[in-house]
Amino acid sequence: MVTNRNEQFKALFDPAGVIVAGASTHPGKFGFVVLHNMITCGYAGRIFATNRDGSEVLGRPTLTSIAEVPDGAADLLFVCTPASTNAELLTAAAAKGVRAAFIASAGYGEADDEGQRRQDELVELADSLGMLIVGPNGQGLVSTPSSLCAQIVAPYPPTGHIGIASQSGNFVSSFMNLASQCGVGVSRAVSVGNAAQVGVLDALEFFADDPHTSVGLLYVEGIPDGKQFAQRMAAVAQRMPVVVLKGGTTASGARAAASHTGSLATDDLVFDGMCAQYGIVRARTLTEAFDCAATLATQPMPSGPRTAVVTTVGGWGVVTADALANTRLELTALPADLRAELDGLLPPRWSRNNPIDMAGGETKDTVPAVLRAVAGHPEIDAVILLGVGIQSNQGSLERNGPFYPDHGLERIVAFHERQDRRYIETAVSVSAEFAKPVLIATELATADPDNAAVLAMRESGKYCFPSAERAVVALDQLHALASWRQRRGLEPLAP
């Protein structure tokens, strides 16, 4: 049977109906949890739950077998039944027109030889039925365009454009939790479990053609076929930015011992080289991976390395300049005409160089005016803005203190919050107008998530970095990818 993976993945992520095989009345069982999560997160399609006894689950009737599902009403089968029964379920579901199955059940290749045999048979069966199977032994999938949370664990992220595929379910959860925290959302997420029939690359290839996804975010450990992996990653990375986090990088494989070259070429360096060669963003840590994906999903690519750091007060700018020195970015000297323009906008005590320390500003319009002048200058490729939210942070203490709303506090708190919102709005609008990345960093992103600046960031859909160092690392990666594309005559990819 000819299989069209893209169609199958469409059935997986955007099914018209879902069959949950093995729905359980016991709230501790996966067969309960997945049904609970699907209903709670608002899946809009039809849900058919099967249960041997036909008992109600979560107040809903169940079917005693898949045979009772109307033909063509479901596209996806979610399986969390014991491994021995699953072949039968696949066959029954295929007869009803189901084209994709997620197998959460364990007891396959990860267990023992018998499990491996069962897994091989399941793949063979799925292939013959023209059915996609993801898993087994995976935690599930999420698809925000369909409000689908078909998972045996909780995180359900906000809607967005990051597509996640992982060899470990834990990382899907971590990335989605980070997405929930900052508001930069996810389109699709899937943990491939044992990757019996398809793996992270198959999902990634679907993402590359998916209008809901603009960035691929991968977690990989084992790579079964390195050459194929490299070729397929390279093909996807031409069309869509891909961020990869690889686990197990410290273990080093054995190579031809006679050569010095062989002894220098560690596994990690080879993987690193592959990423650099094919324009794949390799992140070193979980947070860096998410930072990069969130940046690629929300910021335009810079056309060069010339970075301006704009800060309301000094210290942050200095440390950020230090961080920039260890990257491929350039803390560019301010062009004379820009410096003259800023002289007209800022008090005489301003830094008069990059980092642009606004020294507290002058009027209520100073920060927006400076931001616009800097981002709009043709010799600046990217901007990092520091110090937003401090006014609202003070406002928050005042609002919650014993004197509010008297003594003029109500008015000043509203002013502070309005100002912080203006800074964010200006940053977002100049970034769009001049097609340049404008990254914003403040620890208030996590320390004071209700801060007006942080809320404004969240509402704008942009990413608020919890620290300037992290913004620098992500911008460095963004610039490296942009220049990789430039050197190969490829257009920049827009978020």
Added chain:
Amino acid sequence: MTSTLSEAQSKELLAPFGVPFLPERLVTSSIEAGVAAGEIGFPVVVKLCGEAIAHKTERGLVKLGLRTEVDVVAAAEELFAAARPEDGSVQVLIAPMVTATREFIAGMVVDPQFGATVLLGVGGILAEAISDVVIRLVPITLVDAFEMIDSLGSQALLAPFRGEPAVDRVALAEVLLALSNAAVATPVLASIDLNPLMIADGRPIAVDALVEMN
């Protein structure tokens, strides 16, 4: 199982791909060695060369900086005498003595997962301790080769250095392309070492080569 080629065979295999080598001569007697050295011009390097000899320096089979015909003949005699039965058929190789401050290592190795790779690193006796190394998968493009050079941590070694000119990046990139092309054209290659790849007057030159075949 892998087997190594002699230095001379290794160079013969790689030269057509554009790996830059010194003009050198291979001789089978100490008298010929002296004559060859006179023709090449002093000072010269004299090495014992044979298929089964992989790491010459460790065995003292490289004599550097010889300035007269008499010295060359004596060195060649000593090298022939040092040959062991397991070295098989041996010859002596005479090459001009290159003095260079900067040494790199370039090579190719077949990775068990990703297949053939090209490597560039800072060379010399501290190479493995410094481990400033960049790798790409075969085949590489010229853009890839330039990016490899740009990715080395020790960029100061590529700039003008101790009175020597900057490294000719195009010539260095061409060495990397040559290794990639050799790997593509010769799938039986298991590894290539160009170690050291010296920088003489800014241009890379492979002073030694070791090819390992499957």
